Amino acid sequence: MSTALLEVRSLEVVFDGFRAVADLDLTVDEGEVRFLIGPNGAGKTTLVDVVTGRTRPASGSVRFGGRELVGMAEHEIVHLGIGRTFQTATVFEQLTVVDNIDLAANFRRPLRSLLRRRRGVDERVRVALDAVGLAPLADEPAAVLSHGQRQWLEIAMLLVQEPKLLLLDEPVAGMTKEERTRTGELVQAIARQRTVVVVEHDMDFLRRFAQRVTVLHEGTVLCEGTVAEVQADERVQEVYLGRGGGTRHGPEAAAVGPGA
């Protein structure tokens, strides 16, 4: 049943002599929901950046459905069917909510067909608006949205593009408890039809919604498994509890410990 959709092989990323990612291998199967966790600086976002073409690796390969992504431009990768959100949701504040989604929806159309005005709201745009519950705010500028609503708008913009693979970078960071639950259920609903990779710190969120978890540490994969397996892994505890792992990840360490 499982065919590999995303294959990362011996990836190495260097920033100014600092190796952010080293010898990283990762395989994500089609239809999977994969969580990426790890302390700050483990290379989670860097990995997402490489997959989406934002960062060029020093060496290694990233294949998506068999096609090499390294060297492709960001927008070309989007056209292959990979979409992403950002840690701090970035939407176009000067545009209305519906225009934000409409823009995302029409990315496959040639530029010249965009020279006409939008008449009404496309059906798929309406569906995406409803899915994230922003329909009542459709004609407001995105600038008025709260932090949580911006994340949902980003997710709607992703959904309407119908990507095969979604990369969500900390989708619940800074959200209230209630917003987290809603986002989690939204991610679950999305994952029914697509492959999703979620970068997340929030352990509570992880326990509730993760199937498989990959733990990154110092730019490489530390271990992989179910939430329970990962939590029981000694090396993970070591990294998070700080025996040689540093003191900067206090709150997360507490959350991932075996008793938590």
Add this chain to the structure above:
Amino acid sequence: MRRWSGHAGFVAAGAGLLVVAPMLLSDFRLGLLAKYLCFAIAAVGIDLAWGFGGMLTLGQGVFFGLGGYAMGMWLKLQDAGPGGLPDFMSYSGLEEVPWFWRPFSSGWVALSAAIVLPVALAVGLGFLIFRQRVRGASFAILTQALAAAFVILLVGQQRYTAGTNGLTNMKQLFGYDLDDPTNQRSLYVVVAVALGVVYLVARQLVKSRYGRLLVAVRDGEDRVRFLGYNPTKVKTLAFAVSAGMAGLAGALFVPVVGIMSPALLGVVPSLELLIGVAVGGRATLVGAVLGTILVNYAKTGLSEQFASGWLYLQGALFIAVVAFAPRGLAGLADLARRRRPSRAERPVVDLAQEPVTGPALEPAK
């Protein structure tokens, strides 16, 4: 409702320019207004590139000049007659018309070149510059350098370009005497209509999906890439349209004012084209037009009173706008209009505290 008020505004402005102004203004003043309208055409283009696209183009004089020289070359060749040599060429010892002048003996070639040349240059430059992700101050400096280089080229190639003097003393256009006030009045109408067309084109672009995309690129170029669009194309298109408009403005300027010279397209004139947009309010097309007319009117008025004072005032004006009214007159007008009633209407405050709108959680099946 808004749509109708927009149409009414356009019709009113058209009536004002085409009927009222010619009735009220002397030949001299109407000629000046025609000149301002030429600048306004270029300003609409700048507004597209800068106001909506975030490309601070300080070299618009290059495109204005290409259009102007294309037109000027044609008029000079016409005055010289078939086989004749434009006056400045014979002074500088040329025996025959250089090859790159020859196509401009046809009016239609010259008129289309006035737009096609700037567009082609902008497309070429745009692809090179934007693909390298040059933007912001670097882009501004690059375009400014371009304006400076263009002037040096024109001045240096005196035999072919008439150097510092520029192309002057043009007598006729399509056989009409350019010194005849009646013809100048007709020319004014042509310029006003051209401005109307340019405005409508820009408006269509701005209101279209492409216009939204352009604003998105301005506010988050990198984010747009992850939506699957190539910002290079988006920006190049706006830059090319703005160059075409500047070219048209330059071409119209020549018969109206009767001269095209390097002094009209260097660094300072390129900046002056921008000031009107800044004063009127960038990212509003009406603001760009009104701002440009206003600033140029003020320039004429003040230069008539104290010749050297204008430069300082212009600088002060620019600083004042940037510091205190970044959205220009249009921004101030907006502010005045909203002052009173809107506090209660504005939804901004409520939304943050309203937890009701969130994802609908029914399974999507």
